[in-house]
Every structure is written in C-alpha cells, then in structure tokens.
Amino acid sequence: MCQCSCNNNINLELLNPVLEHYASVKGSLITILQQAQEIYGYLPTEAIYKVAEATGNTPAKVMGVATFYTQFRFKPIGKYLILLCKGTACHVNGSETIAQTIKELLGIDDGETTDDGLFSLSFVACLGCCSLSPVMMINDETYGSLTPEKVKKIISELKNNNN
Amino acid sequence: MKIMVGQGSCGIAAGASKVMTVLQNNLSDKGFDISITGCIGMCWLEPIVDVTEDNGKLHRFVKVGENEAKCIADAVISGNFESTLSLEITDEDNSFLTQQTRIALRNCGIINPESIDEYISCGGYSALKKVIFSMSQDDVIEEVKVSGLAGRGGAGFPTWFKWNAAKQSQGDEKYLICNADEGDPGAFMDRAVIESDPHSLIEGMLIGAYTIGAKEAVVYVRAEYPLAIVRLKKAIEQAKALGFVGKNIMGSTFSCDFRIKAGAGAFVCGEETALIESLEGSRGMPRLKPPFPAQEGYWHKPSNINNVETFANVAWIIENGGKAFSAMGTEDSKGTKVFALTGKVKRGGLVEIPMGKTLREVIFDIGGGIKNDKQFKAVQMGGPSGGCIPAELLDTVIDYKKLSATGAIMGSGGMVVMDESTCMVGMAKFFLDFTAKESCGKCVHCRIGTKRMQEILTRIVEGNGRSGDIELLEELCGAIKDGALCGLGQTAPNPVLTTIKYFRNEYEAHINDKKCPAKECTSLLTYEIDSSKCVGCTLCAKKCPVSAISGTLKSPHVIDADKCIKCGQCMSICKTKAISKN
Incomplete structure (x- = not known):
C-alpha cells in the first residue's frame, strides 16, 4: 500500500470491471480515471496507484494526467x-x-x-x-x-x- | 396534430422537462403524441412548445410554464387556439428567426434529434449516398473547395486544403476527428448542433472520412456537455443499425467506425495537437508543428480535425453544390456562420447569417438591441483569443479578414454584448484569469507571461495600478504573441490589446484617478448616502452585513467607508434611492 494518508475504506474491487475492460486498450487512461471518479465521487490515492499498476504507468504519470484536467477531484465531494x-x-x-x-x-x-x-x-x-x-x-x-x-x-x- | 417541446440544455434548464410532463399527463391518454426537439436558438423564450395542426398551421408557444402548458393541452384537446393566442410568439420576436439563413442549424429545433427517421425524411444521409456511389475523393474535395468552406472553429483555414493534405498522406491507417471541445466561454453553437441534430454531424464526418480515407472517426466532446454525449451516442447506434456507420456502409466498400471520447476539462484541448495528446490519454499539451496532423496526428498517423459546425455544413454543400454555398458571403468568407449571441442583448440565442452582414445588423436587428435600453459599449468576439469591438466599429462587416483587422477574431462565434456597466479593464482581467489558469505550462511565454499580465491587471482593478503599467502590458503582449508555442498563448493578449486600443481612457482612469468609469470594480467604489433623500427608515442599517451604516430612526444615515465592504446590498434595498456609488 502507499505511504500517504490512505483511507482504508476504499473498496478497490469496484475498479476491476473498469480495468478489465480498458487497461489494455491504449489511450484509455482518461476514460479509466473518469470511470473511477464515477465510482468513488473523486480519485482516491489508492485508486490512482491501482490504475497505474494495471495500465503499466508510474503513479506520477497517472497523477500528472489527472491533475491536468479540471474534471478530476482528489477529495470526496458533498452531497x-x-x-x-x-x-x-x-x-x-x-x-x-x-x-x-x-x-x-x-x-x-x-x-x-x-x-x-x-x-x-x-x-x-x-x-x-x-x-x-x-x-x-x-x-x-x-x-x-x-x-x-x-x-x-x-x-x-x-x-x-x-x- | 404534432406537439414538440424544445429540449436542448437551455430549454431543460428553463423548465422544459416539467412542461413536457404536464403535456404528457394531459394529452398522452387522449392519443396525442408529444415528442422532443432540439434547440431552435431562441434561448430567451425557452421553454418553447410547437403545436402543428393537421392543416400545417404552426402555433409556437413561448416562455411556457406548467400553468401555460395546461392551457395549451386544453387548446390541443378542443382544437381551438384562440384562448392561447397570448402565449404565442410575437411577430417581433419571430423576426429573430426570419432574418436568419440556416444551413448548419437547418434541422435544429425542427426535428426530433433522437429520431434518425426524421433526419432521413428531411433528406438526411442522401449526401452520403451521393458521395459513396457517385463521387471520387477528389470530386468531394473539389466541391468543398468550390464552396469556400473554412474551419468554423476559429482559425478559418480552408477545409478542402486540410482534407486534401490528409488524403494525400501515405498510410492505410488514417483518422477523422471532430473537435467538439467547445471551450470558448460564451459559445454554445456546437453543443446545440450535437443536441439538436447529431446526424448532420455524423453525416458530415462520414463524408470527410470517405474523402481522406479514414476507417475510424472520433468525436472529442467536452465533459461539460452530458446531454450532447447522450444524444450523439444514441444517434451513432441508430446510424449503425441502419448501416450508415460500420462495415460496408450502404453495401459499399467504404467502412468507418465511430467513437466518442469525453474530454475532461482543459481549454487548451481545443488546440488540435493538444486534443490529439488528450485522445491518446495524456496531458493535453500542444505539439510542435510541423509535422501537421495531416501527416502525423493521432497515434502519429495521418489525421484530419474539423470542428462541429464545419462538419454540419458538409452534407448541405454536397446536396446543394459548392456554388450555392459560395454564393453567400463576401469575397474572403463564404457561406454562413453561427453566432452565440449573449450578454446584455435583448434577444440572446443562436444566430446563423450569411457572412457579410454587419455587427449592427446582428446585435440590433436580430438581437433587438441592448437590454433595458442601455447604451451599447462593446461586443466581445472570439472568446479568450478574441477581442472587444467598440461602438464606433458596429458597422464592421462579418468576414474573417475584416474582423481580424479590428484586433478581434471571428473565433468559434461567441458574441458577448456589453453595455455601459461593464468595465473593460475588468473584462481584460476576466480573460487573463482564464488563460493564465488554462495555460498548459509547456512554453515559458504563455505560462509566465499570462501570469504577469494577470497580476498587472489585478493591481489595476484593485486601485494599485502604476504609471507605466499600460506600456508594460503592451510589451508583454508583443512578447507573448511572438513567443508562445500554440494558438492559446499567441492569441491570449488579444483581449488586453483590444481593450487598450479602444478603451485606453478606462485604463488611465483606473491607474491615475483610481476610478472605475463603469462603476464595476468594487475596490474603486465608494457608497454614499444623500442626506436630502434619506428618510431614516433604517432598512439599510439592518441589511448591512458589517454594520457599517449608522443613524437613528427618521434621520439621515451615514456609511462608514472604512468598514464598508462594498457589497451594494444597501443600495439595492433603499426605497428612496438615496444611496449612490461612485
């Protein structure tokens, strides 16, 4: 697991169907992140690590893409x-x-x-x-x-x- | 009888879904069919309901609320529309439409965007058939060349030239891409086309794909347009089911698959090479050109990118001939252009007119002039890459070259009208806030230059401007224009340059006199109570959130300027208009 302030309540299993579908399709990183945000309401750090591993990217690369676009959030949002x-x-x-x-x-x-x-x-x-x-x-x-x-x-x- | 409810994003935001529900509840069980349509472009009149009688007579009801919808339902049942006459559009408002020439928007607000049958019954997909079965790739390029169609996304580059370059590029893997990342704040014509007539985009793209030899077409749509994505998805599925998309289209040897890619929010992705980077799943940072996308684009394969409005014109051009299109417009700019008319204008919405009309005709004749009969001050064209055109240039002809000569640009067609209450320095700052935030950071001139400009503009509107700031801004503008890598940076100085050019006195008033002539920059305002008008009702003192107003009942009150946060609440609540801002 990562060293940051992880929230252990994140169910990473939920990402599996998304990753099974897209991880091997080239150019799908943004789509995967969009669907991850759809699941959790934001992009938890654990999910970033999991996406990085599944897509063969470094976490830094995934974070770099995610922070570039205004759509992505890194903290939970309100109702x-x-x-x-x-x-x-x-x-x-x-x-x-x-x-x-x-x-x-x-x-x-x-x-x-x-x-x-x-x-x-x-x-x-x-x-x-x-x-x-x-x-x-x-x-x-x-x-x-x-x-x-x-x-x-x-x-x-x-x-x-x-x- | 045919009943249609306008369900574009604007219509829905104005309450069209509730109107639809009322109509359905009252009419569906009586055998009336209620369908949706897209955006007719008369946004200030939404929600709009169209009822067409069997004899073809159209009743267009505007600003329909739930109560009005019930009245319309009653009229539909009785067949007597006299009682609902007052709800119908006036001749004056209708002149907004009758003064337009609609090609890209030809089906918008007329057909059901979710029905491919309606599109086909309006002649849809016949241009595609004509192209596939009777035209060579060069024939199509020639027809588009004759039409004079130029890129409607802003740059105005000849479409045929791009298509020809992509066609001539070697390689059997090519891509056709639609730029639907309509990022200019104040522009919404592409959203309207996708929401209201998605098949015209698909057909235009298929013709483009056939011409350049692409087997895959991708639409890159902004994530902020969820409804457009839903309707486009549906349209692609329908087209696939009828054999217009996919393998062996209409039984021919031409095959083309379609895909939608949702953007994730980055203005710079409107730049074609940044868009390609984003499509590939990376940060949307522009590439150096050359190589151009026609040679090395998506996945480094030959690619062609056009925007939505450009594609929406293509089927019409094939059907009616390039000459019919080039018969409209000016020597340099052919055909029609769609504008999103907004801001302080009476009738705001989508306007499609032949090139060659003047700004005055669009804003005053079609748009009805300025709200509340205030004074026209300027029109902002071309979004963050464009500029502000002042009143003395209202007779400028709409044409790529003539608009560029003013310092603004045609852009994608945003036309934001401003009246005397808009501060032009504030406007320049607004755009620099935007570009500084949206700069991707790849090149120094844009990344740091826009930031410095933003800082200077911020200090000017806050009353801390220094003498020499205008010249400093001009110097920075020149350096950024010359040094930036892509269109975003190269054009970012335009809002500043045009406001300095036409409204230099406003900059000087901010810097030298610490005054905002438009009375918009709060830091430079002072609120005062006129003791001869104040009746001492105490309303303002009660309303003031920081207790800056003192006084006793029935005697004039005073504002403590040191405490005042200039929120303006006292002024809006005062019944005797005793409070002024200066």
Missing part, C-alpha cells in the same frame, strides 16, 4: 455539487455577486466542501447555457437567471430537504 459558471456571459451578467453569495452562505470557496459534507463548490469555465446567465448546476439540475435572493432560496430548500 450537492454546485458548479458555478464563470463564463463570459455569466461574468457580464454578474456571476461574481453570485459567487460571493454562495461563499458567504456556505462558508466555502472554489474546490471546498462544507463541514457537514452537504455542499461542494466548484467554479467551471462555461456550462454553455449563456442565455440564462448567470447559471449554476447542482448535481444534474441547472438553475438560470440567478440573483442572490434566488440562490439563497435554492440553497435553503436543499438544506431543508436534509433536515
């Missing part, structure tokens, strides 16, 4: 992942105020998760829903034409759902 669009149209229509509102409401910044494990915040380049700007996505739902009031309402509703 609700807020993707806040920072595209041009959203910028022009006030995404900065929306970012500020979320940060104040939840006490987290880009890439962070609330202590209760409920919300994670991630800034993304462009969600492509420019005409509804400013926009955010929470899990699979898109919310458009945001105002600070609307954001407060959405977040408090999600919080209430969990009480």
Whole structure:
C-alpha cells in the first residue's frame, strides 16, 4: 500500500470491471480515471496507484494526467455539487455577486466542501447555457437567471430537504 | 396534430422537462403524441412548445410554464387556439428567426434529434449516398473547395486544403476527428448542433472520412456537455443499425467506425495537437508543428480535425453544390456562420447569417438591441483569443479578414454584448484569469507571461495600478504573441490589446484617478448616502452585513467607508434611492 494518508475504506474491487475492460486498450487512461471518479465521487490515492499498476504507468504519470484536467477531484465531494459558471456571459451578467453569495452562505470557496459534507463548490469555465446567465448546476439540475435572493432560496430548500 | 417541446440544455434548464410532463399527463391518454426537439436558438423564450395542426398551421408557444402548458393541452384537446393566442410568439420576436439563413442549424429545433427517421425524411444521409456511389475523393474535395468552406472553429483555414493534405498522406491507417471541445466561454453553437441534430454531424464526418480515407472517426466532446454525449451516442447506434456507420456502409466498400471520447476539462484541448495528446490519454499539451496532423496526428498517423459546425455544413454543400454555398458571403468568407449571441442583448440565442452582414445588423436587428435600453459599449468576439469591438466599429462587416483587422477574431462565434456597466479593464482581467489558469505550462511565454499580465491587471482593478503599467502590458503582449508555442498563448493578449486600443481612457482612469468609469470594480467604489433623500427608515442599517451604516430612526444615515465592504446590498434595498456609488 502507499505511504500517504490512505483511507482504508476504499473498496478497490469496484475498479476491476473498469480495468478489465480498458487497461489494455491504449489511450484509455482518461476514460479509466473518469470511470473511477464515477465510482468513488473523486480519485482516491489508492485508486490512482491501482490504475497505474494495471495500465503499466508510474503513479506520477497517472497523477500528472489527472491533475491536468479540471474534471478530476482528489477529495470526496458533498452531497450537492454546485458548479458555478464563470463564463463570459455569466461574468457580464454578474456571476461574481453570485459567487460571493454562495461563499458567504456556505462558508466555502472554489474546490471546498462544507463541514457537514452537504455542499461542494466548484467554479467551471462555461456550462454553455449563456442565455440564462448567470447559471449554476447542482448535481444534474441547472438553475438560470440567478440573483442572490434566488440562490439563497435554492440553497435553503436543499438544506431543508436534509433536515 | 404534432406537439414538440424544445429540449436542448437551455430549454431543460428553463423548465422544459416539467412542461413536457404536464403535456404528457394531459394529452398522452387522449392519443396525442408529444415528442422532443432540439434547440431552435431562441434561448430567451425557452421553454418553447410547437403545436402543428393537421392543416400545417404552426402555433409556437413561448416562455411556457406548467400553468401555460395546461392551457395549451386544453387548446390541443378542443382544437381551438384562440384562448392561447397570448402565449404565442410575437411577430417581433419571430423576426429573430426570419432574418436568419440556416444551413448548419437547418434541422435544429425542427426535428426530433433522437429520431434518425426524421433526419432521413428531411433528406438526411442522401449526401452520403451521393458521395459513396457517385463521387471520387477528389470530386468531394473539389466541391468543398468550390464552396469556400473554412474551419468554423476559429482559425478559418480552408477545409478542402486540410482534407486534401490528409488524403494525400501515405498510410492505410488514417483518422477523422471532430473537435467538439467547445471551450470558448460564451459559445454554445456546437453543443446545440450535437443536441439538436447529431446526424448532420455524423453525416458530415462520414463524408470527410470517405474523402481522406479514414476507417475510424472520433468525436472529442467536452465533459461539460452530458446531454450532447447522450444524444450523439444514441444517434451513432441508430446510424449503425441502419448501416450508415460500420462495415460496408450502404453495401459499399467504404467502412468507418465511430467513437466518442469525453474530454475532461482543459481549454487548451481545443488546440488540435493538444486534443490529439488528450485522445491518446495524456496531458493535453500542444505539439510542435510541423509535422501537421495531416501527416502525423493521432497515434502519429495521418489525421484530419474539423470542428462541429464545419462538419454540419458538409452534407448541405454536397446536396446543394459548392456554388450555392459560395454564393453567400463576401469575397474572403463564404457561406454562413453561427453566432452565440449573449450578454446584455435583448434577444440572446443562436444566430446563423450569411457572412457579410454587419455587427449592427446582428446585435440590433436580430438581437433587438441592448437590454433595458442601455447604451451599447462593446461586443466581445472570439472568446479568450478574441477581442472587444467598440461602438464606433458596429458597422464592421462579418468576414474573417475584416474582423481580424479590428484586433478581434471571428473565433468559434461567441458574441458577448456589453453595455455601459461593464468595465473593460475588468473584462481584460476576466480573460487573463482564464488563460493564465488554462495555460498548459509547456512554453515559458504563455505560462509566465499570462501570469504577469494577470497580476498587472489585478493591481489595476484593485486601485494599485502604476504609471507605466499600460506600456508594460503592451510589451508583454508583443512578447507573448511572438513567443508562445500554440494558438492559446499567441492569441491570449488579444483581449488586453483590444481593450487598450479602444478603451485606453478606462485604463488611465483606473491607474491615475483610481476610478472605475463603469462603476464595476468594487475596490474603486465608494457608497454614499444623500442626506436630502434619506428618510431614516433604517432598512439599510439592518441589511448591512458589517454594520457599517449608522443613524437613528427618521434621520439621515451615514456609511462608514472604512468598514464598508462594498457589497451594494444597501443600495439595492433603499426605497428612496438615496444611496449612490461612485
């Protein structure tokens, strides 16, 4: 096992079907990492080591690829992942105020998760829903034409759902 | 009667799925068939429901909520559409569509993107048949050459030239790749094409594959477009089932397999050699050119890469002839171009027009002008590689060369409109924040140069700009343009150069007077209460998150500038408009 702060609760068996399917297909490293993230919600260090071994890469190479792309996360995320669009149209229509509102409401910044494990915040380049700007996505739902009031309402509703 | 609900990402975000459910609940058991369609491009009117009567009369309902959907269902049942007239699109809004010429978007919002039969009934796959059974590879190249089609991803390189180079490259293993890594913030036309008319992309790619001699086609799609990936997957399966994709297509000797590869979030992967690296499972860092992908691309085999919109035009060109395409446009730029019109414009959405129209026609005639009747200030074109074009150049003709002459570029077609409330220095900083973050780090000029520019712009908008900063920025811009390895770095200075060129006074105001003329840069703002207008209602003092406002009931209040965090909440809550920012 690796020497870092491993989480021994990670069930690495879950990776086997993915690796059986892709490990020998050249050029599949990103696909494997995407599926690993699909399984665990993030890329645990143990999974990186296992992927490296199965694909014949060094862990450094796998980590190098994973850290290059914004999609990959290295810490568990909250139940609700807020993707806040920072595209041009959203910028022009006030995404900065929306970012500020979320940060104040939840006490987290880009890439962070609330202590209760409920919300994670991630800034993304462009969600492509420019005409509804400013926009955010929470899990699979898109919310458009945001105002600070609307954001407060959405977040408090999600919080209430969990009480 | 035919009922269709617009289900592109924008429509769904605006609530189209709920509308669909209401219609289904009220109509399905009565024998009405409700299907989906893609994005018609009138994003500001979403959700949109189209009802076509048996006599062909179309009722287009806009901004449909759940209540409105119930009314529409009632009208469908009764066959009387008088009660729902007020929900239908106005002539003025409809002029957004009637002023366009749609080729790449020809089926978007009209057919069901999940039905290959509907695509075929609109003439789909007949261009492919024509190519396979009656045209040689050189015939196709000649037709595309006549059309004048140029790469719609931004660079505007002639498509026929790339196809010809890939065709002439030796080797029996070749690849055709579609760049659907639409990374420019503010551009969404490729997403709309894939979500709304995926078969037109597949058909265009198959024609390209036939022409260069590729047996495998790969679509590299951004991971941020999950719906596009789902619809494309479905479309490929359908095409396979009917023999348009796979071995011996339509019984011929031409075979081509299709694959989708989801990107993982890296703007630089829009650059073709970086995209190839990413396809191979590596960090998406650009390669040195030459060799060009046509000689040595994916797995070092001859490869051809075009973007989605380019491919979406191909079947139309084959069907209608290259001449019909080149009949539209200007001397240098042929055919049509799709723009994603967004920002402070009244009617935002997808606009496809023949090249040669002016920016004014697109923004004011089609887009309806500026929201809240504010003043037009600039339009940003070409995303992080482009620039801001000011009001005095609104009559610039849309054409690759003419747009480049302004310092901006055609780019992939993002058109973000800005009004007087947008700070142009802030805009430049916004793009440099983006490029500095997205720089892959391979070459020094881009990696360090964009970082230094970002730092200078940050200090300017925070009120710490120094005299000489503008000149320093210009010097850095020149060095990065000359020294960067790929398009990302070479064009990263454009947003800064164009804003300095056209809005130098705003830079000077920030640096010399410590003022933001657009009143957007919070560090340079002060909030004040006009004591003659303040009635002492105490609302602002209660709202202020840092208790910076003091005063007693019914007497004018005061803001403590040292405590104020400039959040602006007092100003938005004040009923007597006594608070101003300067």
